Amino acid sequence: MSREPLLSAKLAAAPRSGAVVLPRPRLFRQLDAGTAGPLTLVSASAGWGKTMLLSSWYEARRADDRGMGDTLGWLSVEPGDGRRLWAYVAAALRPAVPDAEPDVGDEPDHRYGLAHLAEEIAARPEPVTLVLDDLHQADDPEVVAGLEFLLRHTAGRLRLVVAGRTDPGLALRRWRLSGELTEIRAVDLAFRSDELADLFAAYGLPLSPDEGRRLLSRTEGWAAGLRFAALARAGHPDAARCLDEITGEHPAIADYLTEELLAGLPAETREALCRVCLAATFSAELVDTVTGRADGDRLVTDLDRHGGFVIPLGGRPPAYRLHPMLGDLLRAEVARRPADQLAELHRRTAEWSAARDLPGEALRHALAGADWRYAATILLRHWPDLVPYGQSGPPRATPPPPPPEVLRSHPELALACAADRLDARDPASARGYLDLAADLTGPLGDDTHRYRLRRIGAALRLAAAQLTGDVAAVEAGTADLLELGRVDPDRSTAAARPPGPHPDATRIAPDGGDAGRVGPEGTGAGEIGDGRADPVRAGAGPIGVDGIDVPGLDPACLAVDRAELAVARLLRAALRLAGGDLGAEAELIDGLADAEAAGLSRATRLCQGRLALVRAIRGRLREADEAARAALGAAPHAVPARPADGVHAHLARALVALHRDRPDEAEANLSLAAQAAESVTEPMVVVLVGLIEAQVLRDRGDLPGAHQALAATRRRLRDQLGPPPSGAGADPRQPVESASVHEWHGRSWHHRPADRPGARLLEHWLLAAEAEVRIAHGDLEPARELLAPAVAAGGSRSDGYALVAPVAVALSRTYLRAGDPHAALRTLPDWDGPEASGWPLPTRLEAGLLDAGAARQTGDQRRAARTVERVLELAEPDGYRRVFTRADPPVRELLTTHLDSGTRYWPLVSDLIAASDGAGGPAPALARLGEPLTERELTVLRYLQSILSNVEIAAELSLSVNTVKTHIRNIYRKLDATRRRDAVRRARELHLL
Numbered sequence: 006m007s008r009e010p011l012l013s014a015k016l017a018a019a020p021r022s023g024a025v026v027l028p029r030p031r032l033f034r035q036l037d038a039g040t041a042g043p044l045t046l047v048s049a050s051a052g053w054g055k056t057m058l059l060s061s062w063y064e065a066r067r068a069d070d071r072g073m074g075d076t077l078g079w080l081s082v083e084p085g086d087g088r089r090l091w092a093y094v095a096a097a098l099r100p101a102v103p104d105a106e107p108d109v110g111d112e113p114d115h116r117y118g119l120a121h122l123a124e125e126i127a128a129r130p131e132p133v134t135l136v137l138d139d140l141h142q143a144d145d146p147e148v149v150a151g152l153e154f155l156l157r158h159t160a161g162r163l164r165l166v167v168a169g170r171t172d173p174g175l176a177l178r179r180w181r182l183s184g185e186l187t188e189i190r191a192v193d194l195a196f197r198s199d200e201l202a203d204l205f206a207a208y209g210l211p212l213s214p215d216e217g218r219r220l221l222s223r224t225e226g227w228a229a230g231l232r233f234a235a236l237a238r239a240g241h242p243d244a245a246r247c248l249d250e251i252t253g254e255h256p257a258i259a260d261y262l263t264e265e266l267l268a269g270l271p272a273e274t275r276e277a278l279c280r281v282c283l284a285a286t287f288s289a290e291l292v293d294t295v296t297g298r299a300d301g302d303r304l305v306t307d308l309d310r311h312g313g314f315v316i317p318l319g320g321r322p323p324a325y326r327l328h329p330m331l332g333d334l335l336r337a338e339v340a341r342r343p344a345d346q347l348a349e350l351h352r353r354t355a356e357w358s359a360a361r362d363l364p365g366e367a368l369r370h371a372l373a374g375a376d377w378r379y380a381a382t383i384l385l386r387h388w389p390d391l392v393p394y395g396q397s398g399p400p401r402a403t404p405p406p407p408p409p410e411v412l413r414s415h416p417e418l419a420l421a422c423a424a425d426r427l428d429a430r431d432p433a434s435a436r437g438y439l440d441l442a443a444d445l446t447g448p449l450g451d452d453t454h455r456y457r458l459r460r461i462g463a464a465l466r467l468a469a470a471q472l473t474g475d476v477a478a479v480e481a482g483t484a485d486l487l488e489l490g491r492v493d494p495d496r497s498t499a500a501a502r503p504p505g506p507h508p509d510a511t512r513i514a515p516d517g518g519d520a521g522r523v524g525p526e527g528t529g530a531g532e533i534g535d536g537r538a539d540p541v542r543a544g545a546g547p548i549g550v551d552g553i554d555v556p557g558l559d560p561a562c563l564a565v566d567r568a569e570l571a572v573a574r575l576l577r578a579a580l581r582l583a584g585g586d587l588g589a590e591a592e593l594i595d596g597l598a599d600a601e602a603a604g605l606s607r608a609t610r611l612c613q614g615r616l617a618l619v620r621a622i623r624g625r626l627r628e629a630d631e632a633a634r635a636a637l638g639a640a641p642h643a644v645p646a647r648p649a650d651g652v653h654a655h656l657a658r659a660l661v662a663l664h665r666d667r668p669d670e671a672e673a674n675l676s677l678a679a680q681a682a683e684s685v686t687e688p689m690v691v692v693l694v695g696l697i698e699a700q701v702l703r704d705r706g707d708l709p710g711a712h713q714a715l716a717a718t719r720r721r722l723r724d725q726l727g728p729p730p731s732g733a734g735a736d737p738r739q740p741v742e743s744a745s746v747h748e749w750h751g752r753s754w755h756h757r758p759a760d761r762p763g764a765r766l767l768e769h770w771l772l773a774a775e776a777e778v779r780i781a782h783g784d785l786e787p788a789r790e791l792l793a794p795a796v797a798a799g800g801s802r803s804d805g806y807a808l809v810a811p812v813a814v815a816l817s818r819t820y821l822r823a824g825d826p827h828a829a830l831r832t833l834p835d836w837d838g839p840e841a842s843g844w845p846l847p848t849r850l851e852a853g854l855l856d857a858g859a860a861r862q863t864g865d866q867r868r869a870a871r872t873v874e875r876v877l878e879l880a881e882p883d884g885y886r887r888v889f890t891r892a893d894p895p896v897r898e899l900l901t902t903h904l905d906s907g908t909r910y911w912p913l914v915s916d917l918i919a920a921s922d923g924a925g926g927p928a929p930a931l932a933r934l935g936e937p938l939t940e941r942e943l944t945v946l947r948y949l950q951s952i953l954s955n956v957e958i959a960a961e962l963s964l965s966v967n968t969v970k971t972h973i974r975n976i977y978r979k980l981d982a983t984r985r986r987d988a989v990r991r992a993r994e995l996h997l998l
Contacts, residue, residue: 016097018060018079018136025207025232025961026061028951029200032189036062039187040134040164043156044180047168049191050311051265052229055168056138058194063136065951078135087145095122098133119154127160134164141169149174171310191313195226197672199702199710206944208235209963214717216248222680223251223329227313230330233257253333262334266314277304278315278327282335283373284354285366285647286318286326294357295350348374359383362606364390365428365647372425373404377411377418384421388461389568390607391424392468395579396649397684403429406438416445417458423465430684432469439466460489464572471576472686479580483573571599571608582615583687585767590619610636610650617657618693624846626661626883633657652681652690659697664847666886666920672701691721692767696774703781704891706997709940711778715771765808769795773811776819782937785819792816796832810834810844814852817859822893826859833859837875850880850888858895866902873903877910889917897921936979938997945972946997950989 036059039045047055060079067077078097086093126133143149153175155163167173180186196204198217205212212220224230234251241247253259267275280295281287292301305325308315314331318324327335339347351374359367364387371380384391403426407418419442426435442462449455467482574596581589597612617632636654655678662671675697682690695718702710772795779788795812813834820828835841836852857872880888889896897918904914938946948958959969973985980995982988 015081015083015093016079017081018063018138024057025204025235026057026951026953027200027204027207028061028065028947029058030947030950031197031200032058032193033062033065035187035189035193036166037066039189040132040166042185042187043161043164044175044185045164045166045187045189046172046175046177047166047189047194048170048172049194049313050170052227052261053191053194053313054196054228055194057228059136059138059166059168061951076129076131076133078133079138080135081138082140082143082148084142084144086143086148090143090145090148091119091122091151094135098122098126098135119151120158123155123158126155126162127158129162132162132164134166136166136168138168139170140167140173141171146174171312194228194313196221196228196231197226197676198698199705199707201226201231202710203944203947204231205235205238207961208239210235210238214713215720216244218679218717219683220248220251221676222683223248225328225680227328227330229261230258233261253330253335254337258330259334259337262331266311266331267334271307274304274307277301278308278331279335279339280350282327282332282339283350283370284358285363286324288322288324290322291354291357295353348376350374352376352379355379355383359387364607368421369404369425369428372407372421375407377407377415380421381415381417384417384424384461385457388420388424388464389572389603389605391428392464392572392576392608393427393472394468394575394608394611395471395583395685395687396611396647396652397428397430397472401429403431403434412441413445416442416449417461419445420458420461420465423462427465427468427472430472430686432472435465435469439469456489460486460569463489464569467573467576471580474580474583474686476580479577483577486569486573489569567599567603568605571596571603571605574599575608575612579611579615582619583689585689585692585764587619587622587766590616593619607650611653614651614653614657618653618660618689621657621660622693622845624664624849624883626664626885629657630661633661647684648677648681649684650681652678652685655681656690656693656697660693663697663700664887665884666890668701668704671697675701688722688764688767691718692770694718695721696770699774699778703778704887706995707943708778708782708937709943712775715775715778718771769809769812773815776812776815780815780818780822785823789816789819792819810836810841810848810852814848814855817852817855821855821859821862824862826862829855829859830863846879846883847885847888850876850885853879854888854892854896854899857899858893861895861899861902869899870903870906873899874908874910877908877913881910881913886917886920890920892921938976938979942972942976942979943997945969946976946988946992949973949976949985 036045047059049055063077063079078094078099080093080097082090137152140148152165152167152173156165167175177186181188198214198221201217201221202212205217220231220234224234230251233255234248237251237255237257238244238247251258253262267278270278277292277296277298281291284291289301289305292304293299296304298304305323309317309325314328316326316328318326339350351370355367355370355374355376356379358364358370364383367387368380368383368391371377371383406412406422407415412418419438423435423438423442426432426438439462442458446455446458446462449458463482463486467479467486470478470482574592578589578592578596581592593612593616597609597616600608600612613632613636617629617636620626620632621629633654637651655674659671659674659678662668662674675694678690679694679698682694695714699711699714699718702708702714772791776788776792779785779791792812792815796809796816798809813832814836817829817833820826820832833852833856836844836849836856841849853872853876857869857876860866860869860872879885889900900914900918900921904911904918908914944962945958948961953961955969955973956966958964959966962969973988976988977983980988980991982991
């Protein structure tokens with residue numbers, strides 16, 4: 006019996022000493038639901054928080070008063086358990102298996118073999134749950150077979166929860182097909198913004214929303230990375246600098262990844278990871294390309310087993326990417342290799358990227374690998390898809406420039422460097438290279454080649470202006486580009502495909518084919534590796550410039566290449582939309598047609614993404630969803646190579662999901678959009694990310710979080726666009742972070758009027774959202790004071806009132822909430838008149854429901870019924886739900902009355918009423934509170950659902966016990982509860998948890 010201490014330790018679910026335990030209700034619910042079935046799998050690589058999650062859930066469930074404590078067992082699996090495992094299992098289930106006294110020696114009693122154990126479990130009157138942690142450490146193949154035996158022969162009484170770094174050999178496909186498998190993987194384990202805030206609070210550390218967003222972007226919610234960040238932050242003199250240092254090269258993180266992940270990989274697998282880490286995405290084909298092997302499929306399959314660090318992207322062939330922190334570590338390791346080896350990796354990656362329609366990646370790797378001719382070839386063939394269009398790659402070091410003598414011989418390389426610097430968000434350096442290219446291009450004797458380089462230079466200069474928001478320069482750059490695009494019809498073919506290679510500018514691709522030509526007479530029309538025809542010029546004959554308004558140019562005398570026209574339209578439309586001008590939709594539609602005709606794949610995707618966003622904002626949800634799916638599905642590997650390319654499509658899908666009341670889908674797309682937004686400088690994107698985040702938090706009942714999200718949005722605008730100019734009309738008593746959008750625009754987006762409609766629209770969106778948070782909190786008068794000036798300045802109902810409609814709707818809500826329906830009706834805009842037909846449909850639906858509610862309060866039941874029916878008529882085609890299900894309580898009463906009185910939309914109304922009962926929006930829930938909970942009280946409330954004592958909660962939050970007790974007394978008072986269990990139950994009813 007000398008081994009009993011080892012057995013006892015293996016049966017304990019307690020986390021490591023000193024670890025901060027954080028309840029995670031979201032995942033607790035998944036585990037609770039999973040244990041209603043036979044098998045739950047928690048699978049992710051090292052550090053994703055599997056053991057911490059399961060141990061905290063296990064202890065919470067054992068402490069639950071539902072009598073579940075005697076039906077739970079825990080076992081930590083270790084190498085070498087082998088034949089003794091079933092004795093351990095019997096010991097873990099000792100309360101559930103009567104008279105179980107297993108022998109813990111090498112030869113367990115035969116009574117506790119599989120058959121006996123299965124019989125004992127099957128005889129139980131209720132199911133038993135067994136948690137097997139670290140099952141990946143089981144080195145005996147009989148273990149998996151034994152678990153399958155128990156699952157089959159325990160009459161459905163065994164609930165197995167398995168955790169490991171890789172998937173076990175269980176018949177997961179069969180369990181998945183039967184619907185009896187619950188899977189929790191890295192994407193589920195990843196911390197979300199609210200959980201991250203709770204984690205740092207548990208460490209006693211402040212964390213602003215901006216810091217949290219940066220940290221989540223860098224770690225992608227990896228639990229170990231976040232805990233390392235919290236430990237590093239404690240006591241660090243410079244918080245901002247500390248967070249900047251949280252990368253894969255941070256010593257603690259690098260050591261952890263090396264020891265816990267890389268050390269366990271076969272040498273060939275680790276080498277394959279090192280060789281593909283230079284690429285943004287990779288596939289089995291790239292593994293073969295950079296390793297010279299022919300078994301890339303097998304190696305990628307091995308890599309795919311490490312969930313959370315090698316991330317599948319879908320597509321055919323399947324594509325993957327590395328977790329940012331693993332990528333940091335591997336790139337640092339590869340950078341220490343000999344220069345010639347590193348250059349060869351870049352060259353091979355460049356050729357693979359070019360063949361997969363990823364010219365931006367190909368150019369970057371060609372320059373990094375000092376493959377100058379190949380870089381120039383890529384530029385000449387693919388320049389329209391190298392234009393950033395405001396969506397740059399992630400921050401990165403730029404490769405060193407070509408030697409001066411190479412630049413003098415091949416001025417197109419200066420343009421290649423300019424394109425690369427624009428992609429790295431360095432417009433100042435890009436302009437320097439553009440000036441150099443202009444100087445080097447002038448002396449060229451070949452008119453055709455000089456013309457082409459000037460045309461590319463004009464497009465890149467236009468892109469630099471768009472990237473910095475210089476409106477006047479964009480207008481001038483558009484005119485320059487289209488002026489250069491004017492060609493003599495007799496020479497149009499020669500201009501599109503200048504003749505012949507330069508005799509010194511040919512290089513042979515690895516497969517022996519012509520890899521492209523560079524030089525004074527080079528065209529870039531050669532092939533890159535795979536022998537494909539040039540997609541840029543395919544079918545791109547000269548056309549007119551109808552629809553482009555360029556001062557000083559006569560459209561009738563121009564014949565413009567389709568590529569130039571697509572680039573000009575997309576850049577101008579992108580700038581307009583970035584500033585909030587929804588009228589850019591028409592130009593985007595024309596730009597999409599030009600891009601498709603010219604074969605510009607990336608420009609096509611970017612047009613589709615922006616069109617999806619405009620349509621989602623306008624409320625055309627079906628069209629928006631279709632365009633967003635097209636934008637994301639058309640990308641190589643089914644995802645954009647650079648996340649920023651998908652920001653508009655993901656925002657569109659988040660809006661669609663939000664309006665259809667699909668919060669999980671909305672939050673998933675918002676997370677992707679927020680990460681991509683780090684590489685985009687667009688006020689529209691910044692505002693929408695903040696608005697959607699605030700709405701998601703409001704729907705959860707987290708009003709303080711919603712307020713913080715909106716305040717953080719103001720700060721991000723300030724950081725992106727600079728502080729407002731002095732004397733721009735900002736109240737000097739007002740905090741800088743509260744300055745209006747148009748004040749920033751007046752200075753940072755050069756030569757654009759400060760009161761332009763787009764800026765006013767964004768400002769009004771923010772004002773309305775901030776007021777809605779105050780309204781939900783019950784602060785009606787402050788909300789009214791915030792809104793009234795904007796409504797008063799908004800003009801008449803026929804003159805620009807569409808811009809102020811969201812603010813007017815929010816103001817009307819304050820009056821209706823205060824019991825003054827007549828004032829609400831006076832304030833409410835005419836949401837169903839001819840002028841309102843162009844408003845965003847969500848605004849019209851909100852206004853319509855307020856109109857119906859006010860009519861009902863005034864006793865005009867017929868008008869209320871007609872109005873509700875009209876709102877349903879507008880909402881039904883696109884599947885709107887949230888406007889009903891998350892609305893104030895009177896809306897449910899309106900729907901119930903409407904259902905009883907008869908409607909054409911009976912199934913929809915019935916479904917909405919049922920959904921309202923289940924969803925219960927935050928406003929009615931919080932309205933039932935006499936006094937809302939403070940942010941700190943909400944944090945303490947989350948801990949009340951755990952098993953922690955008041956003393957332990959105080960330690961977790963770095964507060965005194967008396968302070969925690971004061972918070973708990975306030976929580977009980979506000980929730981009308983007398984004990985912890987009642988407070989938690991009441992909070993869940995109110996959707997505070």
